Amino acid sequence: MPRHKKKSLLTRKKISKRKPTMIGIPADSEWKSLAQFGSFLVDDEEGNQHKFNLNETAFILPHGLLPDQKYHPTAYWIGRIKEIRARNPEDVWALVQWFWSPHEVATVIKSFDVSSCGQYERIYSDYHDYVSTASFCDHATVKSYDERSLDQEPFDDDHFFRRYDLEYRARRILPNVSKSACICGVSYNPDRDQVMHFCPRPTCCLAFHQECLLMYKQHESNTAARARRLLECWPDTDKKLSVETLIRRGKGSGYSMSDPLKEFPEELLQTAQQQIVKGVQAGGVVGNVKSVVAARRLIYKTLIEGSILPVDWMSQVDVDTVVHLQDKGFPVYLCPECRSAI
Numbered sequence: 001m002p003r004h005k006k007k008s009l010l011t012r013k014k015i016s017k018r019k020p021t022m023i024g025i026p027a028d029s030e031w032k033s034l035a036q037f038g039s040f041l042v043d044d045e046e047g048n049q050h051k052f053n054l055n056e057t058a059f060i061l062p063h064g065l066l067p068d069q070k071y072h073p074t075a076y077w078i079g080r081i082k083e084i085r086a087r088n089p090e091d092v093w094a095l096v097q098w099f100w101s102p103h104e105v106a107t108v109i110k111s112f113d114v115s116s117c118g119q120y121e122r123i124y125s126d127y128h129d130y131v132s133t134a135s136f137c138d139h140a141t142v143k144s145y146d147e148r149s150l151d152q153e154p155f156d157d158d159h160f161f162r163r164y165d166l167e168y169r170a171r172r173i174l175p176n177v178s179k180s181a182c183i184c185g186v187s188y189n190p191d192r193d194q195v196m197h198f199c200p201r202p203t204c205c206l207a208f209h210q211e212c213l214l215m216y217k218q219h220e221s222n223t224a225a226r227a228r229r230l231l232e233c234w235p236d237t238d239k240k241l242s243v244e245t246l247i248r249r250g251k252g253s254g255y256s257m258s259d260p261l262k263e264f265p266e267e268l269l270q271t272a273q274q275q276i277v278k279g280v281q282a283g284g285v286v287g288n289v290k291s292v293v294a295a296r297r298l299i300y301k302t303l304i305e306g307s308i309l310p311v312d313w314m315s316q317v318d319v320d321t322v323v324h325l326q327d328k329g330f331p332v333y334l335c336p337e338c339r340s341a342i
Helices: 102-106 210-215 226-231 243-249 266-272 289-305
Strands: 039-043 049-053 057-060 077-088 091-100 123-132 136-139 142-144 160-162 165-167 172-174 196-199 206-209
Touching (some): 039 077, 091 102, 102 123, 196 210, 206 210, 266 289
Parallel strands (some): 123 165, 142 160
Antiparallel strands (some): 039 049, 057 077, 057 136, 077 091, 091 123, 165 172, 196 206
16 A cells, blocks of 8 residues: 655754743632633744644653753644633643553553553543643654444554543543454454454454464465455345345346456456555554455445446545555455455
8 A cells, every 4th residue: 555755743843942831730629710712822942833622633742851852753642622711821731631652551441451552542531730831842643543434534654543432431432442352362453463354344343463364273374365355245235145146136237247356447346356454564553454445335335226336436446556465376355244345
């Protein structure tokens, strides 16, 4: 999958070294009495002003880090601005809802497996703090990542993302991590796992380590009609329907039984017949899930309705998200749940 270069997450000038007033962090009782605002400004060392608004996400300088030094983006705290209040123009505070690092979560939930998280992964907590606006460094973006979604938008490997929420008082992670784990019981780590095979069937929507599929013998050595079998793992039905069955059920289409797919563009077919994968060697964090699913849906819909492929089909399918695996002679991997080809 092609990767696009992007600017550093910390592109603005460093924030000035002004320190918060010695009055200190507001107490809850004082906070309620302070004037509210919809935004605040922070000056950098060159006097340029940067505006932060309510409900925006920001990088925040942790205790012990110097404001005039540049650090890796993962060294900063990340929080969402929920309220802004001030004692005076020089003493402005924000109520921040935190994105926790996996290691921070592990300090309160001992069973949380840090090794299954990526370095850019954060967990959105319901924990809040009052933070001086002097500590704000830059705007941040944390992408939502739903591992089981067929429509997950891809994002670059060096983007911050979140899969889970933390209920701090209940010491609970949602959704349940085990619900999306491989058959080995270990969750997907986008920094570590080389190839994950994804099953798009409605009752599955799960990904499995390639090595686990081999270890647990979830594969077949018979590779005949491999591309067709992958295509026929339809994302909108759990039924194992062949292309020919769809044509027979269709509303009077003109597709040939002898070569039912010849009317479809080669680029669309190549995309639909890919393995759905993600991982270090398989298209990055999100992989090719959305594109392959979209291609299969178009073919399925066209055949079952006996209709014509939309003229603008390329606007629905990113045919450039081809994942080139070292797949010479690879077996037909099978979903452990539904036994479909994946």
